[in-house]
Amino acid sequence: MPTLVEVARHAGVTPATVSNVLRNRGRVGDATRERVLAAIATLGYTPHLSARALAEGRAPTIALMVSSIANPFYPEFALAVENALRRSGQFLIICNTDGDPQTGRAYLDQIAGTLSAGVLVMNANLDFADLRATERRGAPVVLCMWERPHAEPGLPCVAVDFRLAGELAAAHLLSLGHRRIGVIVGSKPSGIHAARYEGFLDAMRAAALDGTAAPVRYARDTTQGGHDAALELLQTHPDLTALFTTNDLPALGAMQAAADLGLDVPRQLSVVGITDIRLARESRPALTTVAVPTVEAAELAVALLRELIEAPDGAAGVGRESRMCVASAPRLVIRASTGPVASGALR
Amino acid sequence: MPTLVEVARHAGVTPATVSNVLRNRGRVGDATRERVLAAIATLGYTPHLSARALAEGRAPTIALMVSSIANPFYPEFALAVENALRRSGQFLIICNTDGDPQTGRAYLDQIAGTLSAGVLVMNANLDFADLRATERRGAPVVLCMWERPHAEPGLPCVAVDFRLAGELAAAHLLSLGHRRIGVIVGSKPSGIHAARYEGFLDAMRAAALDGTAAPVRYARDTTQGGHDAALELLQTHPDLTALFTTNDLPALGAMQAAADLGLDVPRQLSVVGITDIRLARESRPALTTVAVPTVEAAELAVALLRELIEAPDGAAGVGRESRMCVASAPRLVIRASTGPVASGALR
Incomplete structure (x- = not known):
């Protein structure tokens, strides 16, 4: 040769x-x-750039594990990660696990520490044991957008206060006079949206209301999931004047369900989401939501991962598992999908 | 070690x-x-999996060059490519060029033939000279979704008949009685949507109408681009009863513009798109569009690239640049955004 x-x-x-x-x-x-x-x-x-990178002791890529590339939030986050990485000449491998821990394990086993110098995880379905095994094999792991700044996951992470996001969304509905509020949670009861639902309960409690009395549906975290849950909720509880949804995609689906039922948003029904994906701005009516700091979280995650990759084994030892960066607080973005409750109206 | x-x-x-x-x-x-x-x-x-892959003469990944990961079509295509690759244990690197040939060249120079065994290109903005240089350095290139099955690009490609897609979309509007049709093209006049616009002109010609008399706007290939173009078109030409758009995203933007103007879709305005991205199904009203075979094109592209990677240098020589796989014909998907022209109505 x-x-x-x-x-x-x-x-x-x-x-x-x-x-x-x-x-x-x-x-x-x-x-x-x-x-x-x-x-x-x-x-x-x-x-042999790859061979050279390996000879120099560094793998040439960073891996981003996502549970569903079809969820438009993940490409937005991937883009932010890629922009942060490109400045240092590193490339991003996006690994789509389809929410399956087995697929996630296969990706981790095959690329972590060899093809990829580190792993960013935007995925609640990965087995923590697999992530720790990945760390033991020399590839640092950073959880992106960990939902609870006050509870350490036992792995390095960037945390976003999603409980606060839920509280802000619910407080907004309450400030508009809504009291009959339906809840759509885009995960299982114990799943990744639980903190957002707790925020809803906290806001209700602060207003001296019993949040646990509000009807709740647990749905898939998709437009269709939100659509079906909202349809069922609105038909079962025709007195609801607002829907609190734990994510933008189900919120957009809830607005579609309202359209299918002939309900005007926001005159007859207010809908609020969480995250502020691009579709939230682009929908009609545009979605009121609580924006989380996506770009900032991506930059923090890349910076933390780089630090862990560059730290010598010794220095990285103690306290490594408790490394947490907390991103800026979420903030309410009021658009056209929420309005004051119609006085006297059943809905 | x-x-x-x-x-x-x-x-x-x-x-x-x-x-x-x-x-x-x-x-x-x-x-x-x-x-x-x-x-x-x-x-x-x-x-050292990467080193081993290199020692065995194969790079461990396939690269997918996309012009904008923020365009929801690309994640859908990437997912289809990834599914096709995963079966053979190969990994996908998604390289986002932001529509910039310089960024595309930087990616190609750094990864093609080393980190990546081959390159899939879903990007009209790459310089063909850069792609040919990539080939010369040993990494085969396949253009995905080349728009003209009857015109060879000079590089291996998977072709989709986008002229036919445009013809089917326009013929659908004509069959509903529309004659005052506005056109939104999601590229420059000489750009990648030109074949779709030709299909519109062909359908008009087949109906003995002068398509070139229809007002045309060239817009960015985004929801916002379609929104702004439609707003301007509908205000300048209030007699239009239908909009032909060359892609789903601008079509969705056109529907938002109609909503902003208080126009009912489809009663007062019909809107048709091309591609059939997931948002087309999920919008309200759901978008009538011409579906292109995304998954099939991804599978053909992976198969063709694999063939080119595995072909010995000699066999791959003659005629390699003219390798073209033509995917199945596009087909019309009628949903709720198109309807018969209102008889006698100005709009």
Whole structure:
């Protein structure tokens, strides 16, 4: 196999120039660039950037584990991660687990610590034992958007106060006069949206109301899941004037259900979500939601992962599992899907 | 650095078992698996899967170049590619170029032929010279969803007949009695949606109408782009009864513009898109569109790329640049955003 030096000799340039062409660095004129590429083609040279990265003790990519690339929040987060990584010349591998711990384990076993220097996890369905095994094999793991800043997961994480997000969303509905509020939770009762539901209960309690009396449906975290849950809730409880949903996708589905029932949003029904994905701005009516700091969380996660990758084994030891960065507080974004409760109206 | 054999000795198993644990293959009991992982942790062994893949002459990933991961079509396509790749144990790197040829070139230079064995391109903004340079450096390139089955791009490709898609969408509007149709093209006049617009013109011609007389706006291929173009079109041409849009995102934006103007879709305005992304089904009203075979195109692209990667240099030579797989024909999906033109109505 030809070497980089042979390519340089063939092209009549220095090896450094060949390296610059290969890495797209430094200033190389178009003619020189073409000559180097021609020499590479003629000699059949294959640069081993991956091998070099491995020889230098660093894997060439970062892996992002997501439970569903079809959920539009994940591409938004991936984009933010990618932007943060690109500045340091690292590449992102997106691993889609389809919410399946087995698939997640297969990805982790095959790429972590070899192809990928570290793992960002945006996925509630991965087995923590698998993540710890990944750490033991030399690839640091960072949980992105851990939902509880006051409860350590036992792995390094970036935390977002999702309980507060739920509280802000519920307090907004209460401030508009709503008292008959239906709840749609986009996970299982013990699942990742539990903290958001607790925030709802806290806001109700602060208003001297019994939140546990509000009808609740647990749905899949999708537009369809929210649609079906809202349809059922609104038909069973025709007196509801507002829906509190723990995520934007089910909230958008709830608005579709309202449209299917001929209900005007927000005149007859207010709907609030959490996250502020792009679709929240783009829907009609535009969705009132509680925005979480997506870009900031991505940047914090990349910074924390990089720190863990670069820390020598010794320094990383003590207290590593309790590393937590807390992102900025969520904030209410009032748009067109919420309004004052109609006075005297049954709905 | 410890070797795999040392790990095996330490764990009291065969090297093959260690390899099976590392690659998540074969049947390994939980206790054995734990023992191997413990030995790996104790010895600090780092398996070099990437190095091995390179030693075996194959890079460990496939790269997918997309112009915008924020466009929901691309995650849908990426998911289909990933499903096709996973069956052969290969991983997908998604490279987001932000529609910038320079960023695309940087990705190609750094990963193609080294980290990635081949490149799938779902991106009209890449410089063909850069793609050919990538090929010369040993990484085959396949254009996914090339828009013109009857015009070879000079690179291996999977073609979808987007002219036909445009023709089907326009013929549908004509069959509903629409004659005053506005056109929104989600690219520049010479851009990737030109074939779809030609299909519109062909359908008009087949109905003995002058398509070139229909007002046209060229917009960004986003919801916002379609929204702004539709708003301007509908205000300038209040007699329009239908909008032909070359992609689903601008079509969804056009429906939002109609909502902002108080126009009922489809009673006062019909809107048709092309592609059939998931949002087309989920919007209210649900979008009538022409579905293109996304999953099939992804599978064909992966199969073609694999063939090119595995072909020996000699066999791949002649005619390689003219390899084209044509995917199934697009088909009309009638939903709720199109209806018969209101008789006698100005709109």
